Amino acid sequence: MRRLFSIRQVAVIVAVTLAVSVSATAFAFYYYHAAQNRYMISFDAETVDYENVVKFNRVMDILKNDFYRKVDENKMLEGAINGLAESLGDPYTVYFDKNQMNAFLEKSRGSYVGIGVTVSVDDDGLLTVIEPMDGSPAMEAGMKQGDKIVKVDGKDVTSISDENMIISMIKGTENTRVNLTVYRPSEDRYVQFEIKRKRIRASNIKSEILDGNIGYIRIVMFDSEIARYFRNDLNNMLNKGIKGLIIDLRDNPGGSFEQVVEIADSLLPAGTIVYTEDRDGRKEYRYSNRAHTDLPLAILINGNSASASEILAGSVRNHGRGILVGTRTFGKGLVQELKLLGDGSGLKVTISRYFTPSGVCIQDTGIKPDIEVGVFDEYKNHPVSQIPRDRDIQLKSAIEALLGEIE
Numbered sequence: 463m464r465r466l467f468s469i470r471q472v473a474v475i476v477a478v479t480l481a482v483s484v485s486a487t488a489f490a491f492y493y494y495h496a497a498q499n500r501y502m503i504s505f506d507a508e509t510v511d512y513e514n515v516v517k518f519n520r521v522m523d524i525l526k527n528d529f530y531r532k533v534d535e536n537k538m539l540e541g542a543i544n545g546l547a548e549s550l551g552d553p554y555t556v557y558f559d560k561n562q563m564n565a566f567l568e569k570s571r572g573s574y575v576g577i578g579v580t581v582s583v584d585d586d587g588l589l590t591v592i593e594p595m596d597g598s599p600a601m602e603a604g605m606k607q608g609d610k611i612v613k614v615d616g617k618d619v620t621s622i623s624d625e626n627m628i629i630s631m632i633k634g635t636e637n638t639r640v641n642l643t644v645y646r647p648s649e650d651r652y653v654q655f656e657i658k659r660k661r662i663r664a665s666n667i668k669s670e671i672l673d674g675n676i677g678y679i680r681i682v683m684f685d686s687e688i689a690r691y692f693r694n695d696l697n698n699m700l701n702k703g704i705k706g707l708i709i710d711l712r713d714n715p716g717g718s719f720e721q722v723v724e725i726a727d728s729l730l731p732a733g734t735i736v737y738t739e740d741r742d743g744r745k746e747y748r749y750s751n752r753a754h755t756d757l758p759l760a761i762l763i764n765g766n767s768a769s770a771s772e773i774l775a776g777s778v779r780n781h782g783r784g785i786l787v788g789t790r791t792f793g794k795g796l797v798q799e800l801k802l803l804g805d806g807s808g809l810k811v812t813i814s815r816y817f818t819p820s821g822v823c824i825q826d827t828g829i830k831p832d833i834e835v836g837v838f839d840e841y842k843n844h845p846v847s848q849i850p851r852d853r854d855i856q857l858k859s860a861i862e863a864l865l866g867e868i869e
Contacts, residue, residue, distance in 0.1 A: 548623065552812050553583060554798050556624035560806035565630040570686050570718070576633040577640065578662045579605060580682065580845075581625060582715045582766060582792070588612070588620060589628045591644070592713045592766050593682075593845030595662065603657045606646065608843040613643035626810070634659050648843045669695040674865050677704035677757075680846075681725075684717030684770040689724035696728070696755065706758040706864035709774070712788060712846040712856070716769025719797060719816075723748045726777050729784075730754055734819040735777045738797050746814075758867040759784030760860040763831055764846070768792035775829050776818035786831040787860040795825035835859045 505515070526533055540559060547557040558566055568574040578598025584590045591609040594601035612620050614631040622628050632640055642655045666682040677699040681688060696707070726735045730750040737747040761775050763786055772791050778784045797816050801809040815823050835856045841849045851857070 547809065547811070552796075553587065553623040554794075554796055555811045556627060556809075558626065558630070558808045558810065562627065562630040563802075563806060563808040565633045566626050566800075566808070566810070568633075574633060574662055575636045575659050576629075576662050577603075577605075577642075577657045577659060580713065580715065581611070581629065582768065583623075583625050584610065587623060588645075589625050592715065593847060596847065598662060599657045599660050600655075603655045604653075605642075605644065605655060605657075606648075606843065607845045607848075608648055609644040609646050609653070611642060611644050612652070613641075615641050624810075636661055667691045667695060669699065671699055671702060671704060672708070672861060674706075674861060674868070675704055676706040676708060676861060676864055678708045678710065680710035681714055681771075683714060684721045684725075686718055686721065688718070689721045692725050693728060700755065700757075704757065705868045706760070707755070708760045708762060708857070708860050708864065710762040710846070710857070711767045711771040711775060712762050712764040713766040714768070714771040715766065715792075716771055716794065719770060719773070722770035722773050726750060726774050728754055729759065729774075730777060730781050731783070733781060736773050736816050736818065738814040738816045740814040758864050760864050761786050762856055762860055763788040763791050763829065764856075765789055765792060765828075769794045769796075772824055772829055773816060773818075776822070776824065779829070779832070780819040785833060785860075785863055786829065787833045787835060787863065788831050788856050789834060789836055790830050791824070791828040793824055793826045793828035795823045833859055833863060 522538075525538070526535070544557045544559075547555050565574070577600040578595040579600045580592040580595070581589050582592050588610040591600075591605055591607055591611070593607055594605050611628060611632075612618065614628060617631070619628045619631065632642070634640060636659055639656055639658050642657065644653050644655070645651075646653050666685050666688055667679065668682075669677065669679045672678050677696070679692065679695055681692070699707075723735055727750040731754055732752045733750055735748045735750050737745050739745050759778065761778055761784055763771065763775050767775065767788075768791065772794065775786055775791065779786055795815050795817070796812045797814045798810050799813045801811060803809060815825060817823050837844075837849065837856060838853060841853065846854075
């Protein structure tokens with residue numbers, strides 16, 4: 463049995479699905495009906511309570527007729543569609559309007575207009591600065607690691623669950639200004655910033671050869687081209703005769719699932735890199751082939767190493783290919799997929815959990831290092847890039863462990 467509703471009830475889709483599982487087949491739009499001057503929509507009566515439809519339609523009537531300003535029903539519908547994603551209670555499932563979608567895609571390409579910070583959502587759901595980029599507007603303004611962004615241009619963002627929604631508000635047109643309010647836990651106070659947006663060309667990978675002929679590659683984020691740059695940097699160092707390799711994933715919030723799989727493939731022998739499992743129990747495996755570098759390997763991790771970083775760290779450990787040094791990782795074991803909606807908007811939706819080759823999902827637990835090493839107290843609120851090399855005891859521990867293997 464199905465029921466039909468008018469255009470003013472379109473937004474009902476959103477409200478009704480607050481209590482149901484949403485899928486592409488949960489509702490269907492019909493073509494414009496010229497005679498009635500309406501669009502029509504249908505619901506499955508077995509999954510949607512009619513009382514909810516009536517109630518939401520009543521709210522729509524009140525807002526249209528009694529609100530003190532004329533309402534824009536398209537904006538209301540856009541907000542209702544956003545509510546579909548928010549209703550699931552998953553901070554990683556989010557609807558992007560056209561502008562937000564452009565900002566999200568821009569971020570994945572590694573070049574964007576903004577203030578130049580790496581961020582992540584903390585355990586309280588607050589967007590937290592992991593690292594201001596060298597020479598960025600954020601660094602010049604005085605933003606610090608650990609700053610928690612609570613307002614953007616005067617709007618409270620503490621209730622917004624997805625980081626990309628807030629990031630899209632911070633980004634904008636080049637040379638315009640954005641006003642930010644942050645809470646700085648280290649000083650127990652709020653700090654105001656007015657920052658001019660600039661074109662940020664993020665360098666998400668850095669490499670060098672350390673003393674002892676050990677190669678060092680820091681991956682800041684797994685962007686859409688990082689695997690190619692990783693191979694180039696690694697091959698250049700291999701040609702120079704490095705005897706060991708350190709991959710620094712500290713403060714790396716994750717990124718492209720496909721890119722981290724490609725990088726893992728170059729480091730691991732034949733076997734499982736990672737597998738995913740959806741809600742119906744269907745599993746999809748990603749494998750490495752036999753070709754790989756067999757250099758002694760160490761992976762640096764900390765509490766800001768998340769998602770794709772944890773895939774790489776977990777697969778290296780399970781294959782016995784290297785040691786993990788640092789502190790326990792963030793604990794994000796969920797996989798998102800981007801769905802384009804045809805009008806420039808999109809939906810980022812969590813579609814599965816991922817598991818290490820040994821069958822462990824690290825969601826909310828993280829990965830414990832083999833060699834647990836913190837940082838000096840004076841650098842607890844500093845990004846890794848701002849810790850002087852001679853005071854970086856995590857890096858020193860990784861070097862010592864590799865030199866022990868090489869000797």
